[in-house]
Amino acid sequence: MLIGEFEFMSITDLTSMSKSQIEIRKEINQRLQKLQDEISDYCYQCAKCTSGCEAHKLLELEPHKIVALLKRGLIDEMINSDVIWTCMSCFKCRERCPQKVAPVEILFALKNMAVASGKQIPGNYTAMLQSVLSIGLLQDIKSVTTKNNKTVNRSDLKLPEISKPTDPNKFRMMLSKIAVEKI
Amino acid sequence: MGDLKMKKYALYPGCIMPTEQYAYEMSIREIMPLLDIELIELKGFSCCGEPIKSVNQMLTLSLSARNIAIAEKEGQDIFAPCPMCHLALSECKKVLDTDTEMNKRVNNYIAEEGLKYTGTAEIVSILDLLHDKIGIDKIKSKIKNPVKNLKVATHYGCHLIRPSEIGRPDDAENPQKMENILKIIGAKPEYYPEKLDCCGALLNANLPESALTKTGQKLQRVQEQKFDVFIDTCPWCHRQYDSKQTKAGETVATKLEVPVLYLTQIIGISMGIENEKLGLNLNLSPVDKLNIWGK
Numbered sequence: 001m002l003i004g005e006f007e008f009m010s011i012t013d014l015t016s017m018s019k020s021q022i023e024i025r026k027e028i029n030q031r032l033q034k035l036q037d038e039i040s041d042y043c044y045q046c047a048k049c050t051s052g053c054e055a056h057k058l059l060e061l062e063p064h065k066i067v068a069l070l071k072r073g074l075i076d077e078m079i080n081s082d083v084i085w086t087c088m089s090c091f092k093c094r095e096r097c098p099q100k101v102a103p104v105e106i107l108f109a110l111k112n113m114a115v116a117s118g119k120q121i122p123g124n125y126t127a128m129l130q131s132v133l134s135i136g137l138l139q140d141i142k143s144v145t146t147k148n149n150k151t152v153n154r155s156d157l158k159l160p161e162i163s164k165p166t167d168p169n170k171f172r173m174m175l176s177k178i179a180v181e182k183i
Numbered sequence: 184m185g186d187l188k189m190k191k192y193a194l195y196p197g198c199i200m201p202t203e204q205y206a207y208e209m210s211i212r213e214i215m216p217l218l219d220i221e222l223i224e225l226k227g228f229s230c231c232g233e234p235i236k237s238v239n240q241m242l243t244l245s246l247s248a249r250n251i252a253i254a255e256k257e258g259q260d261i262f263a264p265c266p267m268c269h270l271a272l273s274e275c276k277k278v279l280d281t282d283t284e285m286n287k288r289v290n291n292y293i294a295e296e297g298l299k300y301t302g303t304a305e306i307v308s309i310l311d312l313l314h315d316k317i318g319i320d321k322i323k324s325k326i327k328n329p330v331k332n333l334k335v336a337t338h339y340g341c342h343l344i345r346p347s348e349i350g351r352p353d354d355a356e357n358p359q360k361m362e363n364i365l366k367i368i369g370a371k372p373e374y375y376p377e378k379l380d381c382c383g384a385l386l387n388a389n390l391p392e393s394a395l396t397k398t399g400q401k402l403q404r405v406q407e408q409k410f411d412v413f414i415d416t417c418p419w420c421h422r423q424y425d426s427k428q429t430k431a432g433e434t435v436a437t438k439l440e441v442p443v444l445y446l447t448q449i450i451g452i453s454m455g456i457e458n459e460k461l462g463l464n465l466n467l468s469p470v471d472k473l474n475i476w477g478k
Contacts, residue, residue: 024239054341054381058393085237085389088397090381091345095355102346111237123389125238132246136229138198144205146464147471154201157462159208162201163228167296171229174249174295178241 024116031109032075039106040071042099049093049103059086063093063103070106079114085122133172136165189221190316192262192307193254195272197418198230200265204418206462210447211264211309213456217325218317222262227253231263233271233342234385247275248289251306252298260305262312264447266343266417269308274349276306308343309416309446310352314360319367327455329369330475336410337361337372338401338424340417341381361414361446368453370412377404384419392434398423399431402439412473413443421445425468443468449475 047064055061061083069078078084087107094102115121128138141162143153154162165171200207215222228250232243251272254261263269279286280302290300307316339358347355356379362372383397402424405413415421423431425443432439443466444452451461452475463470 027241054383054397058396059390086386086393088381088383088385088394089236090341092341092379092381094346094348108236108240112240115238121238123391125235125388128388129235129238132230132232132235137202138230138234139202141201142203144203144465147467148464152205152465154205157205157209159201159205159212160224163196163224163226165229165296166227170296174245174292175242177292177295178239178245 025113028109028113028116032070032106032113035106035109036070036073039101040067043067043071043097043101044099046098048096048098049101052092052096054088054090054092055086059083061086063107066103066106066110067101075110075113078110079117079119082122084110084114133175134168136168136171137162189216189219191221191223191259192312193225193257193259193304194222195228195231195250195254195261195263195268197228197263197265197268198234199418199422204421206448206465207264207418207421207445209460209462209465210445210451213460214447214451214454217454217456218313218321220262220312220317223257223259225253225257225259231265231268231271233267234388236271237388243271244275244278244285245289245292247271248279248300249293249296249298251275251304252293252300255301255304256298258303260307262307262309264309264416265419266308266340267419269306270342270349270351272306273351275300276302277349308352310343310360313364313446313450314352319363322364322450323367326368326453328453330449330453331369332411333370333473333475334409334411335365335370335372336375336405336408336413337365337378338382338413338415338417338420339379340415340420343416344379361416364446364450365414368450370449373410375405375408375410377401382417382420382423384423394423395427395431396434398427399433399435399437399439402428402431402441403435403437406437406439406441410441412449412470413441413468414446414449415443416446425466428468440469440472442466442470442473444470444473 045064049063050056053063084107094104131138143151232246236243279300344351344353344358345355353360365372380401383394386394428439448461
């Protein structure tokens with residue numbers, strides 16, 4: 001198989017509504033169902049999560065409402081909303097909930113569902129994913145500027161060679177299996 | 184002979200530190216051998232997966248597992264300086280050690296690369312390593328130039344202290360290990376109400392302006408409370424507070440001039456290591472206004 005073609009296939013499988021995504025969606029749906037059945041019942045809407053939410057004041061995320069909407073099964077409405085992408089994963093809601101409900105985990109599941117349903121992935125998540133698929137890392141080595149305006153990189157700073165996947169093909173094969181196989 | 188007392192860890196660098204936050208890596212590589220820690224270089228590491236958890240959590244789990252498996256293959260424990268990587272690897276360990284079904288699935292994926300997660304490697308963070316493995320007394324014994332009269336604000340980073348259910352190196356609501364370390368090098372860490380506030384870095388993926396606003400809001404409060412220096416341990420947070428400080432200031436209409444150092448840099452300074460070796464000329468915040476090093 002051509003490498004170029006293979007790279008293209010894996011990113012498609014991971015982020016769009018290809019056939020394999022049906023299985024992924026089934027899996028995420030089960031995860032959400034479980035969260036809906038078991039966890040959202042414990043929530044009594046005290047809103048302690050929202051009072052400490054780092055995204056609340058700035059971006060109007062209200063984690064207790066996310067739990068309430070999940071309880072009512074309004075999953076489609078949430079995955080179509082930009083608000084699920086305002087969470088900055090500080091984990092305060094999960095840490096502080098007196099009922100051990102974890103809105104942050106519900107939000108991860110909803111975002112995963114949005115991606116698997118072929119919704120537009122916001123910002124540069126796609127670029128980050130593409131970079132991981134091609135070099136194993138979120139970004140390649142950057143040159144940086146020192147205080148006295150000199151441009152330097154790892155070797156100028158006498159740092160050893162960076163660690164990356166040694167066999168990129170096998171690495172990509174592993175990642176694409178996650179999207180292609182039944183999970 | 185000295186090697187006998189050296190404890191070894193595979194250095195798991197992650198992405199942000201080895202591709203742009205060089206000062207963190209340099210200062211780690213300078214201080215660790217002096218604290219009798221030998222860092223082992225391994226080939227083949229990848230991203231831990233945490234930054235793309237919003238896209239596909241199974242991907243995150245599998246990426247973390249393959250990285251742990253690489254160290255396990257060599258019989259090494261892992262030192263993960265980036266709190267985000269440390270959380271991802273710790274969470275992966277917790278899931279794979281307790282969920283046999285998931286363990287089988289993930290191992291099936293990573294077998295593609297000839298890897299197997301066995302659960303034998305210990306995964307330590309920067310705080311575990313400095314505070315608990317090396318220990319306060321040992322650090323104290325290596326201090327040559329204690330810093331003086333330095334009012335310090337600590338920033339732990341969300342992923343270093345939460346969620347405690349996964350097992351984190353310090354308390355979720357009142358972390359003190361950075362303070363303990365800073366006190367023995369002579370600094371004066373003080374509490375401030377915004378201590379646990381998030382830097383916003385993860386919003387860089389889709390809402391970069393909001394990320395900068397979070398950064399600016401916290402630094403503005405730090406500046407108002409007249410702290411001499413802001414100390415962090417996370418390459419994501421440091422990129423916000425140090426590298427992007429000027430831009431962060433614009434979001435809150437304030438000229439921010441807060442010196443920001445990595446914990447490992449200030450320890451290195453007090454151990455008498457040259458500034459250049461600690462990457463101090465890479466800090467873009469006004470660290471030169473600090474009067475803590477030799478003339």
